[in-house]
């Protein structure tokens with residue numbers, strides 16, 4: 001997997017006349033070792049820990065932009081925060097986003113997937129998609145209920 005994405009990236013860099021720096025490949029390797037979503041801060045600390053590579057945030061942003069363009073990384077906007085994830089050879093999946101704590105949970109649904117893929121779209125060829133579902137995670141909704149209950153108890157006293 002890591003070899004294949006390296007090859008794709010090399011081709012991309014060649015075609016677009018970008019330099020093939022060791023930093024860029026180290027960033028790619030690190031991203032493909034992450035399961036799930038990440039932001040630039042988590043990527044930065046992983047680079048230091050795993051690869052012993054100190055790269056500037058500017059280099060991280062710049063390389064992520066190239067990787068998005070090369071279809072190796074996708075960018076998500078979960079509420080107001082940007083997160084990224086690897087996308088080569090990943091199955092279609094959706095995201096449940098808690099509007100209170102920001103937790104993102106991935107989920108897959110075969111029936112939903114079939115429904116979308118069989119939907120006729122006029123003058124449009126679907127390549128990929130991801131649904132964002134906003135709501136409250138079970139932890140937050142339990143916490144909210146507790147707060148409400150406490151308020152009610154106080155009023156009754």
Ligand SMILES: [Zn+2]
Nearest residue numbers: 098101137140
């Ligand atoms: Zn939550």
Ligand SMILES: [Zn+2]
Nearest residue numbers: 085093095106
């Ligand atoms: Zn995801």
